[in-house]
Amino acid sequence: MKAWLIMIATMFVDLDHLLASPIFxxxxxxxxxxxxxxxxxxxxxxxxxxxxxxxVIAIGLLFHMLTDFQDCLW
Known part of the structure; x- marks a missing residue:
């Protein structure tokens, strides 16, 4: 359960999207x-x-980067 919560918390790395214009x-x-x-x-x-x-934090962040990288391929 703790590892799952940490992995979910790594999704907060997307808060830096709020600095972009347009945001999405x-x-x-x-x-x-x-x-x-x-x-x-x-x-x-x-x-x-x-x-x-x-x-565990690093795995969550690296997995997040991997999934975001897939958007670059399409």
Whole structure:
């Protein structure tokens, strides 16, 4: 249950979409456009993966980035 709640909480990374104008653009790739979806942030999420206490958070964030990346392919 705790891991599930942490994974759901990682969806708050999408709050950085509120900084964009327009907030939603169906043709925009989130990866490297929004601050928390940047390559630097993704590298930080990869580093978090190697810290045992942060691993569940890192997995949630990396999975989120993977699903957002799929939008870039279509």
């Amino acid at each position: 653009d169906p043709d925009r790739c989130s990866i490297n456009f929004h601050p928390l979806h940047s390559y630097w942030a993704i590298a930080g999420y990869c580093i978090l993966f190697f810290i045992p206490k942060c691993r």
